[in-house]
Amino acid sequence: MSSAYLLLSHGSRDRRPEIAMQQLASLVCQKLSSEHLVGIAALEMSPQPLHEQIQQFAKSAFGDSLLSQNENRLKIVPLFLLPGVHVMTDIPAEVALAQQAAGQDIIIELQPYLGSHPNLEKLLAKQIAAIKAEAWILLAHGSRRPGSQKTVEAMAASLGAVAAYWAGPPSLESRVKELVDAGYREIAILPYFLFAGGITDAIATSIEELKLQFSAVNFQLAEPLGVSAELAELIWDLTQK
Missing domain, CATH: 3.40.50.1400 (Rossmann fold)
Known part of the structure; x- marks a missing residue:
């Protein structure tokens, strides 16, 4: 064969x-x-x-x-x-x-x-362990298919993070506002993407804008899986x- x-x-x-x-x-x-x-x-x-x-x-x-x-x-x-x-x-x-x-x-x-691989979480947890932060946001692309976000929500929960989506609600900015209102001042974002590209560049630009909006917050951006x-x-x- x-x-x-x-x-x-x-x-x-x-x-x-x-x-x-x-x-x-x-x-x-x-x-x-x-x-x-x-x-x-x-x-x-x-x-x-x-x-x-x-x-x-x-x-x-x-x-x-x-x-x-x-x-x-x-x-x-x-x-x-x-x-x-x-x-x-x-x-x-x-x-x-x-x-x-x-x-x-x-x-x-x-x-x-x-x-769907159960060990994918371990790779993400390894990235989280390398950065010190009070709160984490797992930022995925999002999908128009009903129910597809449940896997992201479950992954975020298992990592001790909250989920946000680049192409739909809840957005990165809205999640940041929630965390800031809750008193967090060290927030890290983990892009739930395979590789660096146009979207991860746009995410980095968005975080620079968030730094201006929330000047008292220390933001950190992790790398995609790579x-x-x-x-x-x-x-x-x-x-x-």
């Missing part, structure tokens, strides 16, 4: 997330034997729709084995943190199109999304589900 792995991100006009994805794919590849291949794809901001990216990667990964009787298996790991519309609807639809085009030559398996051997380990574990 031949196997290949495709790490799937949202996609961005910013080059930094793509570079980080390539680095992460390299770390995951190190856990595999030489006959396995790890690639990357993007749901959006790509010249090709996802199902065509999947088909193209499968051809490059399996090559002549597509013409043999070998069982070719492609595992797709969505590197998304929330069970939003992309994870629950868009990605499965694109994978179904790719499977339809591939026929019986390839078995395409959609693995659990990254945010590329690490620990993150690669979680992704590898998801490929085995």
Whole structure:
């Protein structure tokens, strides 16, 4: 049996997330034997729709084995943190199109999304432990899918933080106001994002504005998850589900 792995991100006009994805794919590849291949794809901001990216990667990964009787298996790991519309609807639809085009030559398996891994909390807790603060805000992107924020709320609660959302309520500013009103003067923000990019830059700018608005408060901004051997380990574990 031949196997290949495709790490799937949202996609961005910013080059930094793509570079980080390539680095992460390299770390995951190190856990595999030489006959396995790890690639990357993007749901959006790509010249090709996802199902065509999947088909193209499968051809490059399996090559002549597509013409043999070998069982070719492609595992797709969505590197998304929330069970939003992309994870629950868009990605499965694109994978179904790719499977339809591939026929019986390839078995395409959609693995659990990254945010569902139980050990992701440990990576976030490690970042929190490195910064001293009286109160923490876990800042996620947010989703229009009903119920998707429950995972963020649960994660924030387990970390001793409060949740806020970049693309919906409660906003970062409203959470800061609540904490300031409660008497906190050392507030740290943990971006619940994979990599640095346009949004994390915008978050940093927003915090600079909050510093002017709340001059008596000491704000600190943690880094997003970023590329690490620990993150690669979680992704590898998801490929085995």
